[in-house]
Amino acid sequence: MNVKKAISTGAAITITIVIILAVAAGAWWWYTMSTPSQPKPAATTTSSSTTTTSVTTATSSSTTTSTTTQTATTTSPAKKKVRVAVLFDVGGRGDLSFNDMAYLGAERAQKELGVEVNFLTPKSLNDMVPLLEQLASSNKYDLLVLIGFLWTGPLNKTADKFPNQKFALIDSTTGVVRPNEMDLLFREQESSALIGILAAAMAYQLGGNTVGAVAGMDIPPLWKFHIGYLFGVKYFEMKTGKKVNFLWQYTGTFGDPQVGYTTAMQMLQQGAKVLYGLAGLTHIGMFNAVIDWNNEGKGKAFAIGEDASQEWYAPQYIPLSGAKRVDVAVYTAIKDVVDNQWKGGIVTLGLKEGGVGIWDLDGVKTFAELAYQTHQLKNMTPDEVVQIVKNLREKYIPQSAWQLVNELKQKIESGEITFKTPTTHDEYTHIIQELMKGNLNAALAKGSIS
Amino acid sequence: MSKEVRIRYAHYLTIVLELAISAVTGFMAGAIILWSLGYNPWYIYGIMISMGISNPDYLLSKATPLLLTGLAFSVPMLAGVFNIGGEGQLYIGAITSLVIAYYTGNAVLALLGGFLAGAALGGAIGALKAFRDVNEVVSAIMLNWILYFSILYLIVDKLYNPLMPQQSVPVPPSAQIGIIPFPGGGIHGIFFIAVVAALVTHYLIYYTDLGYVLRVSGLSPKSASYAGFNPKKSIVYSMIIGGGLAGLGGALLIQGYVHSIDTTMSTLYGLGFLGIGVGLLGWNNPLGIILSSVFFAMLIIGGEMVELTAGAPPELADTIIGIIVIALALPYAYKILINYVRRWRERI
Known part of the structure; x- marks a missing residue:
């Protein structure tokens, strides 16, 4: 391979990748244009009725606690739905332990509290900070639930940048008390x-x-x-x-x-x-x-x-x-957001709360x-x-x-x-x-x- | 139009066609799998690409170690050595730079240390191959695991952070590589250092005597000997360069992005192996590898987001990435394989 050929190879690769990107971007644009006609996933429509009831009970029980959310719920009671993202540990589901329990807890919250839950598995520690920043700045989620100690450092770096984003860290603590961060620990x-x-x-x-x-x-x-x-x-x-x-x-x-x-x-x-x-x-x-x-x-x-x-x-x-009921911890964190009971700081779960015990x-x-x-x-x-x-x-x-x-x-x-x-x-x-x-x-x- | 120019344009066109056809094939094959599993392929591809590039800092930082381990694979490949040890060379670069940074707080010294550690390891594998005829794949894979567990021992037992026992001690701020401010958010400086490394490598391979010797011995060790070059030396030199680049990748990742290694090794694990794909996708051309590393990083980041937005299991995104990468790299990998076998025969 001579020099000119090498340069042109590089240029050719550039052009091709640009073409691929352009085609894909076109496809994406075409897709977003046609989204309104796209049917929504089934889960959303079926659980919307339960949301309405849970939201209305919340409104009637706590009459004038927080004005901002009140107005939001009264103007569009059916659409106000709590959205939660559960971020697993590296490795994700299938461990028959921490991550699977977190999934069970989130599933229960989805069924019983009518929240919408999305899941995400990071590839490594390196991805945790940018993922937290991306999700927090998207303003799509009322709560980000972080599973496992590996999230401690990344959360400590990002929590202060997003004071309006609620974070729940399961089974670890950053050691810092913040109003937007709840650390759930177990009394083992x-x-x-x-x-x-x-x-x-x-x-x-x-x-x-x-x-x-x-x-x-x-x-x-x-x-x-x-x-x-x-x-x-x-x-x-x-x-x-x-x-x-x-x-x-x-x-x-x-x-x-x-x-x-x-x-x-x-x-x-x-x-x-x-x-x-x-x-x-x-x-x-x-x-x-x-x-x-x-x-x-x-x-x-x-x-x-x-x-x-x-x-x-x-x-x-x-x-x-x-x-060690990670599922209970996840559910507790989500429930606190749904019930407007959210408080930052450390929460410990023991026998009384069902957070620990014997299976x-x-x-x-x-x-x-x-x-x-x-x-x-x-x-x-x-x-x-x-x-x-x-x-x-x-x-x-x-x-x-x-x-x-x-x-x-x-x-x-x-x-x-x-x-x-x-x-x-x-x-x-x-x-x-x-x-x-x-x-x-x-x-x-x-x-x-x- | 002279004949030479016409040949050049024909070559140019072949590459474009080849890549375009393999890209279409890869995306289509992935689409069929997605469609048969009940997902909308365009929606999934749309997420992968739009989410993959939505955060340029994340994208380029993710691409940095891949770019360098890609080069670590490609430079020895040009000299006819199959370097699967980018993984171990990245590990040793990362831990060396962490230790130096922690004790001296000097960024340049730590980067240099990472580069030299990787180069020493790569050189050792190359020397074993050249002078003792030890298969480089075997020795490199064994060294990968020796280093994996040695580093695990170091960060769990000696270098753990008392405040966060799941992580090693952090790189002190004085040894960290900073963020370059850009409109709309800063970008970590490490990507630009990696690009400079790629450009230097490109110059070295295509514009210097050493590069010429490496390439000739890669294409045909017999012709190299005939021309008076020592193919054994070029094996060692290529492994020193490749190992050094992987070591630099580890050092950049630790000093410029994560600042510590975690006890599950997720920080480092797999980056060297991904480098093989990156190198093949970039056609073993340093300039191509710059692009392919970014492309790879985009797919990986987008793949993470597929689970979040489409509810698909993370393994699905990995499968699709695998299919696309294999399809794109296949024509070139095929050529390399043919060349490797031919060279191997020539030696006997």
């Missing part, structure tokens, strides 16, 4: 405390006295799990008088099943009977270790999942999963069905999963343990006790040291246990 201590009681009880049922947890990185959200889980174990110790060994290991990663497998194997060799997975993809390796441990006849051990219901992964060996059999079924649809659940039907889990729970969790759980749950839900959320690593290690000594009240911000 509350659910993991209940899990701790059940884990200890199951360990005794399996003929051991050791429980463990395979954790991800040593970061604030995991501190809350550590405190709650240890609290639950010590609560069990105090109420039953039975000693429980407690193992806790940070693997330093949320994405490496191999590390999860080896860590779990070490704990099982140390006599752990129940392992709690708190490391995302890493604890899938923990599940595999528990499955192998049982199948190789080395003893009986159970695993506990977290966030989504993960019982379907191995229902014979996973009797429980802690729930019941309906939840187990929902996720087993999701897994079944995506062909990740093989060799059994969702109903069989539910049946196996039900039997497992009846066989290995004694009534006395459920009583302890309900007792503690009641104390938490009534607000009699609340947990501390450590802000520094020193505070966290101090709480853990005190808990290990049996001082349960060190973990409590309010109330006491006796």
Whole structure:
């Protein structure tokens, strides 16, 4: 290829791409000219009736709170429809966890509140800032719901530029209070405390006295799990008088099943009977270790999942999963906008709000069905999963343990006790040291246990 | 009209025809898939293009790393080396520039560090190929993963940001590459640096002795030896240039746009592999690659928006992008493949 030829190649490519762009732009123009005749998607027309009712109830219940929205609703009551965009984490749907739960929550809001929801999956962290800017400056959405911690930095950069755009960040916080930003966090201590009681009880049922947890990185959200889980174990110790060994290991990663497998194997060799997975993809390796441990006849051990219901992964060996209801958080944020209850700042969801908990059999079924649809659940039907889990729970969790759980749950839900959320690593290690000594009240911000 | 000019115009016309036909084929094939799945193809294409170019800053910033990894693929390709390691070279450039920027706060030093780190890695792959006959594809892919996990270890364990543990420490403001003000919003400066790099590469390939040697050895290593050139050296040199450009891409992305790497590696992952498509789409011509990188970035950005506006799953947009790119790159990729096989035979 000589020089002139090289130059002309470049020029030819330029011309061609310009032609392609021109043709496509022409097509776009032609399309926009003909849009009015285009039928709208079916979902819009069917749900419009429900919107009207929800809007009118909102108008009648809150008479003269905000004048601007009032006038907007009275002039065109049928057209005022709350529009929401849910922005997933990188990777998007199909994770059977965070993103799928966010989708379920948004779907529920669409059905029950009559809002219009659009979804978007960013390609990478690099795309998050421009996407937020593009959506915020388009003024099309009343609320942008951001799923997952990766959005924290990008939101922190953009939120101040768009004071009229509402943002809801799920399961993370920028650490800055803004009137247009709501950070929804979970009080994971509350659910993991209940899990701790059940884990200890199951360990005794399996003929051991050791429980463990395979954790991800040593970061604030995991501190809350550590405190709650240890609290639950010590609560069990105090109420039953039975000693429980407690193992806790940070693997330093949320994405490496191999590390999860080896860590779990070490704990099982140390006599752990129940392992709690708190490391995302890493604890899938923990599940595999528990499955192998049982199948190789080395003893009986159970695993506990977290966030989504993960019982379907191995229902014979996973009797429980802690729930982190991303769907509830998404729904709550949308509902606040629909009801004109929006307030910036941090909102925490705990047992009382249904934000955390232990998945019941309906939840187990929902996720087993999701897994079944995506062909990740093989060799059994969702109903069989539910049946196996039900039997497992009846066989290995004694009534006395459920009583302890309900007792503690009641104390938490009534607000009699609340947990501390450590802000520094020193505070966290101090709480853990005190808990290990049996001082349960060190973990409590309010109330006491006796 | 002289004969030479007529031949040139014929060549010109062939390229235009070839590209136009493959573009039409690609868009039509995509349209058939969209239509059969119940979407309006023109509506989807309209979104992809209009939304893709609606934010010029986003478009050009997204194109920047693609432009450089495209060059990282094409320069070695011209010398007859298949550089699939643009991914790893981008990683090492990004992490080197981040570390240098973090500790020194000097933008130029960090950029240079990124370039040199990528060049060293590329040169190492090239040297293995030239002097030990290690297949460059195998060594490059293995190095990609070694670097992937090494960087993950560094940003999770050593360089994490205590305030945002999901991200590495940020590039300090003094080492960041700024935004050039334009009417209607600024544009990140990194794209213009990348364009300058592409122009320099173009000059190097088509106007210097080194470029001539590279191209001759690429077309026929035997003729190169006969002419007194050392084809082994040109393999190493082309990989040094290609690796350096990919490393520069990583450095520009980190210093000029995202300022930190996230612990899921979404910041860097895949940019090197996309570069292969960009290089082929640009016909291994640095000027063509400038355009093809922008075209690619437009499709990717527009593809994200398809989910939002049309409710289609994100995989659909990726499929359509794949079809269009393959159709556009196919005539040239075919030529390259023929040449690669011929060259391989010639060596034996």
